[in-house]
Amino acid sequence: MSLEAFSRWSTLAGSGRWSAITDLLCLLGLLVVAAAGIAHGRASLRGERLRGLPARLGNGPLVVLVATLVAMFASIWNRGLEVHHFPSQTMSEVLNMFTTALLVSMTVLHFALALTRRGPGWAIVDDVLVGLVLGGVYFTHAYIRTLSTAQRDLPPALQSYWFPPHLSCLIFSYATMGIAALVALVFFVTRFWTGLFAGGVPRKTQLVSFAGLALVPFAQVVTLPVLIVSGAVFLVLWRLKRLPGPSRMAALERELDEVSFRAFAVGIPFLTAGVWMGAFWAQEAWANYWGWDSKENTALITWLVYIVYIHLRMLGGYRGSKAMAVLVGGALSVFMTFQVFGYLPDSQKSLHRYTDDAVVPSEGQQGKAPTEQARADVSQPAGGGMGAPSAGRVGG
């Protein structure tokens, strides 16, 4: 529980204090989101817009979201001052940057998608997304507390003007793509639970949905909690006989697909810029715009998955659940690039393992220097070396 941080407030650094405030706001925000969701739900059932106090409550999630974002910015800003460089050198710093990007992205998408303007039913989707983002930020911070927060000096290769824009673009795009996938996830859990409680969804589709939501390794970090929490909500809706019918589900599929595409459209230019900025940087550092390093490759794979998505959707006529499934696949690729990368076989010798606490950065060291070979030579018992003690080395 991060709130323990408040008990040792006086000894916390600025970034730690603002991070603790962020966590508090996230918890508060979840309550506000729940209240706003209920208010929007009731208005939706009555078929009218919120007015008066409930309308103010309906704006609560945005207010908390922006407040959390400000607190997180303050935390990142302070961390930058504490470590005296752009704070993305360690995994804890990069994850903090990611949670900030999630909050920025959600704020941008709140206005770009304008879901709340479409009516109280759509406002619930916005509430759910804000809730998922705030929950995601809170639990990511809980995970960060298991990581080392020690300051690390920037190795020479990271001292480049490309570092902040490259990383910011990529992380913002990852966050935005993640939210686009969350929109798709909302649809898939809705279809799964509706199908389970009310029927009307083919068994094969249900099985595939369940496998996708519960059994994909690493994606489970997000999908399982969403599946479980939404299960409780849909159980209540089922008891209240308020589950969406087939026509409502078809409309929801169409509209959530559209919403997720618009969220995607915000992220893809940043993903493109982020990936190629890495190439510009590598070109300046090693005169090699693409070294087929596994981190570069996983980022490129992600980009290609999204390029496939664009082509399928814009040329192949893929809409609805099929398109959203590809979008979720892209988010899984983002997760792999971001978090699972260190385990991939080809990543063992990657130049991009700066964020791994167990790895001493050795970037910039390409090829063996002659003296390294010499070391190998002198390590031979015969054919060089210092000679045996009996050779009269010691003491004459």
Add this chain to the structure above:
Amino acid sequence: MVGDVAQSAQSRPLRWGFALAPLAILLLMCVGQAAGVARADFGSGGAGLRAKDWLFLAFLASTAAFLWLQRAAVARFFRSMHVGVSLITLTALSIITGVLVPQIENFEDPTERVSSLSDVPEDVVARYLASPKLAADEDSRLRPDDNPVLTGLPTEQALRLKGYRREYEAFRWAEGYFLYHLTHPYGIGMPKGILPPQVVQSLDRFGERYGKEERDNREIEMHAAFSGREKTAEIGKLIARHENALRRAFDLCTALQLNRTYKSSWFATLLGLLGVGVFFNTFRAGAERLLSLRKVGFFTVHAGVMTILVGGLVSKLNTDRGILHLDLTEGPTDTYWAYGSSDKKTRMPFALKLERFGRKDWPTLEVGFPGDNFKSRLPEYTLWPGFKKDLDIAPGEDGVLRPRIHLEVLSLAARARVGTPRFWDAPVRGDPGGIGPLAELSLGPLPSGAAEDGAAGDGGAEPALQEQTALLKPDYPERDTLYDPAWKFRMRTDYGEGVEGARRSLAPADPGVLGYLAVRVAGAGEVEARRVPFHLGEKLEVAGGYTVEVQEATANFRLDPGGKGEIRDSRPLAEQYPRSPGVYVNITPKEGGQPERRLLIEALDWEAHGRQKTFPYKDLVLSLEWERWASPGPPRFVLHWGPNGSAELLAEDGTKTPVEPGKPLSLPGPARIVATHLLHNALYEKQIDLLAPPIEGPRFDPDFYSQDPMGLEIAVTSFPGTPRAHRDVVRMAATDESLANLWSDPGQRFDLRFYGNDKALPFEWRSVLAVWKKDADGKLYKVDLGPERDREIRVNDYFYYGGYRFFQTNAIPELPTYSGIGVVYDPGIPVVLMGMYLTIVGAAIAFVIRPIVESRRSRKLTQAEAAP
């Protein structure tokens, strides 16, 4: 009837679906791979073309003819959405393959392959792979200590077998590591490092001094260290269980060139097909439509991708990469090692000379609390102007936790000058402001060639050593001894009523001890290193069941800058000035496996330099600490003085010589040592001038190449925010000369140490290069390429000349004059970069600008329609 069918087939062209399109592309990739192999083999048979060469030419001609005759079908193929999506998907899958199959070492070299073992008997291969790994297996050349299984094999076969093993073991480990984590998602079932209670208690005390965050970070590191060996062992078992499958998988990956994916012909074919596909789909519409708002963004992205692929092709056909080994002491060089291989020396049309090389380490502060004796290494704080730190956290009278030390950096300097401090005896012997007894010695100039300590070189034309001042503190173990630069005596200082302490110093308890090995076995749960004294030839039993035998030792380890090996000091150990001590140890594991021979150099921390992981027994961390007083060397003396004012010089043979201030001590050798002051409780004033601001930004700064130490001005506040608050402004320099790097607080509660952190990567390396060419007479001349600032290279800022790019890539701490320069010749770079910029601009137009403009247009249209 037949005609109808034919007509029907003509009228309904084949539709490429998601089943057929990938298959067709895979088939084309196979053809491309075969063509690539044939092309590589083309004309290699010597004089004239062979039958298969003619066959290859016939294949190319018939393919060209087929493509021309079937151009409509080819265009239809590439314009199919299913083909386009399949091409992108297969490209993504190919790259996924490249990520899941570790690429071979140096895969960027197009000629690099996993060695073929088709002519090596399988039983020999099996025996060699099953035998325990030796250090020699990591060497690409044959060595006398190679595995006995290789004995009797032809040299060429043995080399291939060693190469195969290196690649296979890297593959096996990487796949085992991946599978282990895949089968233990979220760490479920992985060993947890449980910390013993005493470690936790010690951590808590550590946290009180350095803060909870520092404590928690240390705990996380300890957990990782405690669980590390078990985890490694489990991965080893997993690999052993699936050894056969892994070997088969490796051979399959090799056969399909999956472990050199990005240099394979099938991948090049795929990218080629992708390029053609992008081309066909980009120009489907007329120029007017392509440049419409709706299309222009996508058109630009496609144009960008095509440009990238064209540039990539140019790079593939022309690129050469390598490393150029330059040294400040050497002349211009025109030869680099292509792909880092000494077998592939390649010449440039000009030569490069290293004119300057510098390395700057991070300015670092360490804060120690003398009474605590923490076993854990102390935190290191990287400094910058304005840096602040609160330490020594304790509850105040109101119970609130507050720091009792506050540090603030007032100023940092890239260069500082350290003068001799002014010392005087405290008027009152017990003055707490004094630093205790101190001897100030004057070292007379040494004639040319007499110095052995490296300050004046290695003999020959070395300059004379100037007059110096030495400060010795008898109560400070690391600063109580003077080692004669000419290595004719060692002199320790001693202060007290009697001379018993001095006599004890002259007769070390263990005169044969050479030094200490700091030993830590991470997997055996050791977090702190233990210091173990060692003698030459001694076998030490250490944690984890390892036996460490010290086989060879030198006090003067040196490497040849030219990379030809160690420069051996042939003198007896006692005659070698301990400038760079080194030992070779032989490590034998508990279970009696193959021994590992490891070089330990006192000045180098393999772990901090990231090389620990390359050792066969990588969980055994060893470092060397040389015993300069007790180890074999010149005669020992002790300079003793006491509170009564008398001073004398004691020799090992028991003789005592009175010491008179201002007169030379009776010591052997050419050095003239005079005891200027022998103080009882010294007060002092350091003389440190800060000369230049810190190096900031990527600008040329001559101070970067200066050998002067860095300087620091720091404000130290004790008990901040309380009535006891006390503030000192302290100047320090990153050199142990005149104790300039040390400061103790007046209350003796804590010490500060300031230094350049040379344990890991530096702040930066920089080189200044000069281009040299030959004139018509064959004489070398320097090409005028402007001032040094235009010829300086740093990491992230290369130097371009004659189509070659040169960037800073390597440096070796023990060779301060060496600079490793990366060399790249790649005319495709500007083309690819242009393509990337186009792609970014296109994506921005398609997904940002277009929706905004369309939305505005739509809004205006709506408003216009709504208007009366």
